[in-house]
Amino acid sequence: MAPTRDEQHWMYRNMVTSRKFEETIAGIYFEGKTPVFSMADGPIPGEMHLSDGQEPVAVGVCAHLNADDVVTATHRPHHQAIAKGVELNKMAAEIFGKATGLSGGRGGHMHLFDADVNFACSGIIAQGMGPAVGAALSRHMQKKPGVGVAFVGEGAVNQGGWHEAMNLAATWNLPFVCVIEDNAWGISVPKEDSTAISNNADRAAAYGIPGIRVADNDPFAIYEAAGEAIRRARAGEGPSLIEVETYRLAGHFMGDAEGYRPEGEKDALFAKDPIPKMRATMLASGVATEAELDAIEAESTARVEAAITFARESADPAPEDALTAVFA
Amino acid sequence: MNVPNERKLTIARAMAEAVAQEMRVDDGVFVMGEDIAALGGVYGNTRGLLDEFGSERIRDTPISETAFIGAAVGAAQDGMRPVVELMFVDFFGVCFDAIYNLMAKNTYFSGGNFKVPMVLMTSTGGGYSDAGQHSQCLYGTFAHLPGMKVVCPSNAYDAKGLMTAAMRDDSPVVYMYHKSLQGMGWLATEPGATVHTPEESYTVEIGKAKVAREGRDVTIVSVGMGVHHALNAAAQLEADGVSAEVIDLVSLVPLDRDTIRASVAKTGRLIVVDEDYMSYGVSGEVIASVTEHDISVLKAAPKRVAYPDVPIPYARVMEQFCLPNPEKIIAAYQEMNAA
Numbered sequence: 191m192a193p194t195r196d197e198q199h200w201m202y203r204n205m206v207t208s209r210k211f212e213e214t215i216a217g218i219y220f221e222g223k224t225p226v227f228s229m230a231d232g233p234i235p236g237e238m239h240l241s242d243g244q245e246p247v248a249v250g251v252c253a254h255l256n257a258d259d260v261v262t263a264t265h266r267p268h269h270q271a272i273a274k275g276v277e278l279n280k281m282a283a284e285i286f287g288k289a290t291g292l293s294g295g296r297g298g299h300m301h302l303f304d305a306d307v308n309f310a311c312s313g314i315i316a317q318g319m320g321p322a323v324g325a326a327l328s329r330h331m332q333k334k335p336g337v338g339v340a341f342v343g344e345g346a347v348n349q350g351g352w353h354e355a356m357n358l359a360a361t362w363n364l365p366f367v368c369v370i371e372d373n374a375w376g377i378s379v380p381k382e383d384s385t386a387i388s389n390n391a392d393r394a395a396a397y398g399i400p401g402i403r404v405a406d407n408d409p410f411a412i413y414e415a416a417g418e419a420i421r422r423a424r425a426g427e428g429p430s431l432i433e434v435e436t437y438r439l440a441g442h443f444m445g446d447a448e449g450y451r452p453e454g455e456k457d458a459l460f461a462k463d464p465i466p467k468m469r470a471t472m473l474a475s476g477v478a479t480e481a482e483l484d485a486i487e488a489e490s491t492a493r494v495e496a497a498i499t500f501a502r503e504s505a506d507p508a509p510e511d512a513l514t515a516v517f518a
Numbered sequence: 519m520n521v522p523n524e525r526k527l528t529i530a531r532a533m534a535e536a537v538a539q540e541m542r543v544d545d546g547v548f549v550m551g552e553d554i555a556a557l558g559g560v561y562g563n564t565r566g567l568l569d570e571f572g573s574e575r576i577r578d579t580p581i582s583e584t585a586f587i588g589a590a591v592g593a594a595q596d597g598m599r600p601v602v603e604l605m606f607v608d609f610f611g612v613c614f615d616a617i618y619n620l621m622a623k624n625t626y627f628s629g630g631n632f633k634v635p636m637v638l639m640t641s642t643g644g645g646y647s648d649a650g651q652h653s654q655c656l657y658g659t660f661a662h663l664p665g666m667k668v669v670c671p672s673n674a675y676d677a678k679g680l681m682t683a684a685m686r687d688d689s690p691v692v693y694m695y696h697k698s699l700q701g702m703g704w705l706a707t708e709p710g711a712t713v714h715t716p717e718e719s720y721t722v723e724i725g726k727a728k729v730a731r732e733g734r735d736v737t738i739v740s741v742g743m744g745v746h747h748a749l750n751a752a753a754q755l756e757a758d759g760v761s762a763e764v765i766d767l768v769s770l771v772p773l774d775r776d777t778i779r780a781s782v783a784k785t786g787r788l789i790v791v792d793e794d795y796m797s798y799g800v801s802g803e804v805i806a807s808v809t810e811h812d813i814s815v816l817k818a819a820p821k822r823v824a825y826p827d828v829p830i831p832y833a834r835v836m837e838q839f840c841l842p843n844p845e846k847i848i849a850a851y852q853e854m855n856a857a
Binding site: 260262291292293294296297301303304305308310312314317319320321322323324325326327328329331332338350351354355357358361362514515516517518 | 545546548574575577579580582583584585586587588589590591592593594595596597598600612615616619620623624625626627628629630631632633634635664665667687688689
């Protein structure tokens with residue numbers, strides 16, 4: 191099942207918005223951090239994990255979701271948040287640590303929470319699995335529509351908690367989908383040095399559920415695989431596992447010298463950048479004109495710039511607000 | 519004391535009754551854990567629930583604490599009120615991320631936009647030669663980390679009311695029940711824990727300590743099993759003409775510092791009894807609550823009767839040597855006055 195024209199436009203828009211967001215963050219991130227890099231300084235302090243290159247996974251999956259569906263994301267969450275519909279101004283403000291942010295500055299970029307679209311993050315590897323399975327359990331028990339989707343990286347499958355949650359979801363036949371973004375690197379450790387098998391979708395056999403691996407970061411193939419997984423979940427047919435071969439065009443974090451990358455790897459990945467590739471595909475198939483895609487790019491840029499301006503111009507939280515919201 | 523129409527329950531039955539009553543009125547409440555369905559919980563606290571509510575709401579889990587406690591976080595955030603069991607508190611090692619990085623932090627990290635209304639029940643305590651992976655209390659470990667309330671009943675009345683309060687709380691509550699108070703036939707139970715427990719549903723306020731016994735000369739503060747050691751010691755001290763006040767903390771988080779301070783202001787002497795490890799824990803926190811506030815109320819340096827900083831041994835004589843008991847409390851009082 192291929193995405194419709196409108197869906198393709200939506201996917202392209204969200205990929206471009208995400209990339210523009212990351213590029214803008216990257217440009218601002220080093221403000222105040224030169225000439226000597228200090229992570230604590232500048233308008234965006236702390237670690238920053240950018241998702242450049244991984245956009246097809248987020249849009250290919252979230253094209254099938256609505257606000258009621260529950261997504262848990264990773265320490266690298268921006269593309270997933272944007273595709274899930276997290277409010278962009280509040281998200282930018284949270285990343286700037288401002289009072290107007292999603293959590294008033296308590297969470298930051300690894301802890302984005304938007305109750306309006308059922309989106310949550312954890313900065314701990316594989317630990318979004320349990321809550322996404324729990325959301326699926328909640329919908330199942332309450333007989334309410336909605337699926338739980340956990341995005342994880344390929345490194346997460348080697349965590350015990352990943353296995354526990356997969357087994358629980360399968361044992362209870364829950365409306366759950368695990369999406370593995372295989373960007374080939376766990377910080378500096380390549381997948382083949384950390385993982386006994388090359389195709390993590392094969393692990394689905396251990397739980398008696400379908401598993402599929404999507405090659406080459408293809409947004410259309412991701413869309414198709416996710417469509418079937420989410421259809422199954424909504425129909426009460428149980429969980430599915432999807433692994434996507436995707437590309438980490440950035441370092442693990444901003445400031446990562448990436449000395450561990452083989453020479454030429456990044457050039458090869460940039461040559462396969464999914465955004466110009468999708469643009470070319472849409473033009474070739476005739477689902478969009480140059481003018482339409484240019485307009486999407488311009489609108490996305492304007493939206494990101496407005497969000498960043500909102501974040502920059504927002505006030506810092508009152509320091510003593512750190513002492514609030516510990517309990518409900 | 520004889521109470522007309524007295525209805526004595528064990529803590530195990532009181533907990534199960536509270537859960538059943540809440541499940542009848544709130545469809546969002548359900549129970550997950552290992553051996554909590556057909557077996558009714560290793561410590562009896564879910565007995566009878568499967569028969570009444572069925573396996574959809576009383577869910578035996580795989581031995582996967584990270585998954586089912588994490589799932590409880592997700593279900594709680596999605597509007598349900600899960601009650602989950604960590605069979606022994608010692609098992610926190612396999613699942614603490616779900617507890618302190620998710621359950622305890624998601625409310626804060628969401629700026630209050632996500633609520634995590636769940637109860638994590640867990641058994642504590644030793645004294646029956648189960649050694650150091652099945653006998654710890656770890657009160658301080660859980661109470662130290664912000665974002666979760668922590669309660670520890672010493673008797674069935676409080677056990678029922680605290681459980682009801684915990685299930686109705688919009689924040690996560692860690693409910694720590696002591697094995698030696700539970701009322702299991704195969705494990706000796708402190709008789710003072712099995713008390714009159716009203717049949718109707720009621721709550722005991724979380725964060726409010728109780729004066730378990732009034733006195734004038736010394737304040738003995740404890741929680742859970744330690745309250746019974748303190749009451750036992752107080753009865754013996756009374757024979758020697760010493761009037762001991764016993765404070766049952768009931769909750770560790772929030773800690774009712776006002777009740778502790780008011781008592782010590784009256785008695786001038788403080789002994790803390792804690793079956794958890796001595797250092798960096800509840801006993802130090804209770805003493806600091808007094809000394810930071812007004813050290814001048816103290817007539818003597820405070821004393822601690824706590825578990826020494828060693829893993830819990832198996833051999834009976836070794837474990838009993840380490841555990842708090844009434845004799846150690848009396849000795850602490852005597853040392854306090856000899857100084």
